[in-house]
């Protein structure tokens with residue numbers, strides 16, 4: 283990644299990037315307009331100084347809580363036909379350019395609704411440079427993706443369907459394809475009262491499916507916070523105290539979602555897989571271009587710039603949205619680049635004060651956790667996962683049968 287890209291490639295990509303970047307600027311300014319104000323700046327947060335009491339350090343952060351009832355947007359209320367339609371579409375390869383890749387290709391229910399790899403697969407001919415996230419409980423976020431680039435499930439589905447590294451699909455082509463599937467025509471009618479399938483409604487149906495069917499609400503932690511005192515073990519409870527106190531996890535992983543939805547640089551190390559794979563480097567460089575990163579940065583930067591891609595502020599390099607902590611039992615590996623295979627590795631990482639490198643959050647510092655504190659912390663993290671959100675892939679509705687050749691034709 284240190285060697286400059288060959289000139290021909292650079293030139294061709296620049297021309298392409300101008301077009302894509304223009305489109306993205308429009309989309310992202312829409313996103314920003316709709317975005318709630320981003321999280322409190324780190325400086326405003328309580329610093330985990332050595333003399334702080336647990337109580338003092340905890341103060342000022344929204345307390346952990348059971349997940350609330352999910353808020354559904356007024357312009358896309360749930361109904362059973364919509365959820366059913368969204369379920370089919372989530373598993374339907376025909377939303378992708380070459381009918382090879384559905385959402386479920388990278389968000390497989392059997393793999394924690396991710397793809398199980400440290401770095402995600404990509405649309406054929408590409409490999410992604412980030413880890414594929416679980417979609418479980420993502421309906422609770424106001425900002426989606428590792429660096430929070432998208433502000434609703436509907437917008438996120440649009441990025442996923444059309445994005446060159448994901449579905450690489452074409453909205454008009456998708457509408458034509460779906461119109462040839464009688465079961466879909468019926469479902470669009472039932473779900474939306476629509477005369478024909480439209481791309482906008484595809485996005486709404488997929489988001490509805492995610493809001494209704496990819497939730498995990500039954501963790502021991504949620505049961506405990508809802509009043510079942512027996513749901514957490516002694517060790518889980520000690521781990522909760524470490525989480526909220528000595529380890530300071532609560533500074534960022536707070537509220538019902540265990541995420542402040544703020545952006546922080548924890549100094550996660552680079553995944554060596556990235557350097558070894560030219561396709562992933564191409565994907566990252568493509569991201570640099572499409573997000574309009576200045577040429578100078580493009581030539582010199584080697585890693586994922588996180589929030590910087592959206593804001594272009596130097597201080598935002600390497601910042602990522604704090605992820606939720608439900609469903610971790612099923613969604614390994616961890617972090618934006620999947621560099622940690624286990625939760626033990628994650629806890630060891632934080633115990634050492636996070637990673638190195640410029641711009642790391644001042645909220646992270648070596649913790650000096652004892653072996654039993656680590657065990658308890660892990661037990662607590664595991665208590666935030668409930669039963670598996672299992673789902674068999676549905677039988678995808680076929681295209682209309684082609685007209686049979688009649689006598690004298692086609693024989």
Ligand code: HEC
Pocket residue numbers: 372383384385386387388389402403404405410412413414415416417420423425426427428429435438439442443447448449488
């Ligand atoms: C080729 C693999 C791939 C495909 C196909 C794909 N995704 Fe993803 N998905 C990813 C990756 C990788 C990320 C993280 C990307 C990032 O942060 O830039 C992601 C992120 C997400 C998130 C954000 C979760 C969070 O915590 O913020 C949601 C929701 C999601 N995908 C849903 C979908 C849906 C719906 C589809 C189909 C329309 C889809 N994805 C298709 C790989 C894929």
Ligand code: HEC
Pocket residue numbers: 428525529530531532533534535545546547548550602603604605606607610613615616617618619625628629632633643645646659663
């Ligand atoms: C300064 C804010 C901050 C603090 C403090 C913090 N985290 Fe995080 N956490 C993050 C961010 C940001 C990420 C995503 C980082 C990335 O992918 O580069 C993350 C990622 C994680 C993940 C991976 C989740 C996934 O889906 O891959 C786990 C698990 C986690 N943190 C647990 C903890 C625990 C346990 C503590 C306390 C020991 C803690 N965190 C302290 C901000 C924080």
